[in-house]
Amino acid sequence: MHSIYFARHGETVWNVENKICGMTDxxxxxKGRQQARELGRKVKESGVRIDEILYSPLSRAADTAKAVAEATGLPARCEPRLREQCFGKYEGTPRDGAEFRLSKTHFADRYDGGESMMQLAQRIYNLLDELRQDENKTYLLVAHNGIARVVESYFHDMTNEEYSAAGIKNCELVEYHFE
Structure with a gap:
């Protein structure tokens, strides 16, 4: 059994404005840059063994990962599959909009030009399956709240309602165990 760690990026302009970011950068x-530096200190001081940081190509995750790498001396590389879900017509709209909340429970919905939850899960599950096979390495994944939901569902059974409501705070660090 080995572990993997996940962290969400620091606070963004659109987080403050309560807008759905998705693939919008x-x-x-x-505050988000400070959260990223604090995450780096936390990882360094925790003594957890991490071999490499993999991060989303979107700048909010990349900048967070690079701050952690700078604080810890860990190697970091971009992993394109960690990009956030494309929410199509909902990007830039309020995160707590009733129509979006309902749409998040429709896993095959592509949001008029976006990516379905099923497509997102496929790319993240494929990545996690690969990392599971690499028992000699422990990774820190730095990505997004939508990715956090999928990672959580990979490791734990969830209802549709639990899945759509799941999420983590900016720069929160979560450990998962491959069994």
Missing amino acids: SPLTE
């Missing part, structure tokens, strides 16, 4: 705020 909303930058970190000053």
Whole structure:
């Protein structure tokens, strides 16, 4: 059995504005940059063994991962499959909109030009299956809240309602165990 760690990027401009980011590249705020530096310190001081950081190509996750790498000295590389889900017509709209909340429970819905939950799960599950096979390495994945939901569902049984409501805070660090 080995572990994998997951962290969400720091706070972004659109997080503050309560907008759905998705594939739209909303930058970190000053608070988000500080959260990323604090995450790096936390990882370094925790003594957890991490061999490599894999991060989403979107700048909010990349900048967070690079801050952690700088603080810890860990190697970091971009993993394109960790990009956030494309929410199509919902990007830039309120995160708590009733129509979006309902749409999140429709796993085959592509949001008029976006990516379905099923497509997202396929690419993340494929990545996690690969990382599971690499028993000699422990990874820190730095990505997004949508990715956090999929990772959580890979390791734990969830109802549709639990899945659509799941999420983690900015720069929260979660450990998972491959069995």
